[in-house]
Amino acid sequence: MKLLYVKACGFKNCCEDYTIDLVPKSKKTSEDKEYELQEVAPGLYAYNSMAFVGKNASGKTSALELLDCCYSILGEFRIEGKHYSYDGISLEMIFYHEGALYRYITELENDKNLGNKAAFKNEHIYVQPYFKSNAKNVLDTNAYEELTEIGELPEDTSNIFFVLKSKKTYALYFDGYISKESSYDLAFKAMKNYKIGSEILEDIFRIFDENILALKRLDDHNYLLKLKNEEKTLSDTQLVYILSSGTTRGLLLYILAAASLKEGFDLIIDEIENNFHKTLVDNLLVLYKDKTVNKHGASLIFSTHYCEVLDQMGRQDNIWICKADDKVTLENMYLKYDIRSELLKSKQYYNNAFQTAVNYEALMMLKKVLKK
Amino acid sequence: MKRLIMCEGSNELEIIRILLENDVLIFTEDDLLGLTPFHARQIKSGTQVYTELGIYPGNDVLIMRIGDTQTDKLKLPKDIQHKIQGIEKYCTKPELEMLLIIAEGLMTDFEHQKQYTPKEYAKRNIYLGKKRYDNSSAFYRDYFGESIDRLTDAIREYKRIKSHNRDELFLADILK
Numbered sequence: 271m272k273l274l275y276v277k278a279c280g281f282k283n284c285c286e287d288y289t290i291d292l293v294p295k296s297k298k299t300s301e302d303k304e305y306e307l308q309e310v311a312p313g314l315y316a317y318n319s320m321a322f323v324g325k326n327a328s329g330k331t332s333a334l335e336l337l338d339c340c341y342s343i344l345g346e347f348r349i350e351g352k353h354y355s356y357d358g359i360s361l362e363m364i365f366y367h368e369g370a371l372y373r374y375i376t377e378l379e380n381d382k383n384l385g386n387k388a389a390f391k392n393e394h395i396y397v398q399p400y401f402k403s404n405a406k407n408v409l410d411t412n413a414y415e416e417l418t419e420i421g422e423l424p425e426d427t428s429n430i431f432f433v434l435k436s437k438k439t440y441a442l443y444f445d446g447y448i449s450k451e452s453s454y455d456l457a458f459k460a461m462k463n464y465k466i467g468s469e470i471l472e473d474i475f476r477i478f479d480e481n482i483l484a485l486k487r488l489d490d491h492n493y494l495l496k497l498k499n500e501e502k503t504l505s506d507t508q509l510v511y512i513l514s515s516g517t518t519r520g521l522l523l524y525i526l527a528a529a530s531l532k533e534g535f536d537l538i539i540d541e542i543e544n545n546f547h548k549t550l551v552d553n554l555l556v557l558y559k560d561k562t563v564n565k566h567g568a569s570l571i572f573s574t575h576y577c578e579v580l581d582q583m584g585r586q587d588n589i590w591i592c593k594a595d596d597k598v599t600l601e602n603m604y605l606k607y608d609i610r611s612e613l614l615k616s617k618q619y620y621n622n623a624f625q626t627a628v629n630y631e632a633l634m635m636l637k638k639v640l641k642k
Numbered sequence: 643m644k645r646l647i648m649c650e651g652s653n654e655l656e657i658i659r660i661l662l663e664n665d666v667l668i669f670t671e672d673d674l675l676g677l678t679p680f681h682a683r684q685i686k687s688g689t690q691v692y693t694e695l696g697i698y699p700g701n702d703v704l705i706m707r708i709g710d711t712q713t714d715k716l717k718l719p720k721d722i723q724h725k726i727q728g729i730e731k732y733c734t735k736p737e738l739e740m741l742l743i744i745a746e747g748l749m750t751d752f753e754h755q756k757q758y759t760p761k762e763y764a765k766r767n768i769y770l771g772k773k774r775y776d777n778s779s780a781f782y783r784d785y786f787g788e789s790i791d792r793l794t795d796a797i798r799e800y801k802r803i804k805s806h807n808r809d810e811l812f813l814a815d816i817l818k
Binding site: 300301302303304305306549552553555556559560562581582583584 | 651652655676678681682683687688689690692693694696697
């Protein structure tokens, strides 16, 4: 399954028809096909990496949360425990699965009886067989035919179940809500679920902190930390103080990246640069673009303030500019802006080509007050 | 020293991958920048090579360009010039399909049909089972992937029968 298109109405503070189109739009060179794109089916491509940029409070997290919401439906057939209201949301998704393109439409509601779960209303599923010759019809709604009489499910379960049939991880969302203490537990759970060996954990530690030789989980909250000269038994709270923020975040993020690359599911990361050296972010991007590492079509989807990262992306149509006025909107860099490909994207960003500059007047107002 | 292999096309890249997998080169993937060969005509034509050069802290990179004629000059961005120790060109001119023509034993016939380029000739005359040569990497993989001797023999024979300019090396020069 590969998600190709999302349109939402009533999602958080997003504008009506808030759209994320994941089908490549610009020319595909042979180098792009090697590094920037993955061939989902003959002639049908998806991105290896996607970036959402914009100033603070511009809606980058909302874009990622919308994708996470769609992946929850596709992977688990339900939405539960999100940090936003489901009332009034309507969603449209197009995805590829086993030789066919599917278009799914649903409305969501909060259901008090079901706790923090969404109820699915007015669901419709449409399908068209995929052939290389209809690669350009992905977004043509007239090319789809509705699936009827597919069955009934409890209202907290999406009818997408009838298409995808079994639960599967299609994406993991690494958001800003994960506490440092729970990072270790999550990392070890991921290692167990996705069969990531302890040697990978040791290699990750070597990247972040060469003094650490190994970390072993003793129980839910206690760990054995092997350093070069000593061993310590520590609780997760104590580990937070012993390890640097970068090591704690990097441990979980790199374990999830290893799982994503191994299994071929997408990894969604809010603010990829947090606590990280630029080289580490560059390295993550390199891993997803290298088909000898990324063998199963995983994609890295991230938001960032660190616009130098954009210079490592070979295309423009996989970069979205987030903006917030009354409502949050999204602009595709390739479709909306006429940026010469030889110019550094980071320079354009700092030159305010995408109207993303920090409010200078507001900065000076604060400085003025501080001077008093 | 780190070797940066830059292949002009995806078919050259596939050939290098097959050679590496079969351990018939004088170096292994461990000796390569980023542990992999790249498909890149210029350092900045894509972003992958440039990013890998940025990540690598050493100043001992030997660039090995693999392609047919390689008439375009390699441009070195200023910020990475200090990392580059040398540049070598490995040619398969006039076109990579020469290796298929040699492997099929069709050199004499090809030389008599001067109206065709090697690519055109290969598309007309070279088959693997029922599959005709289609300029795809998959064809090279199917053709040479399971018979590495066929590939190394063709590479050595190419060096024996072809002459290059002084600054142009042969793929045979990096075979063990």
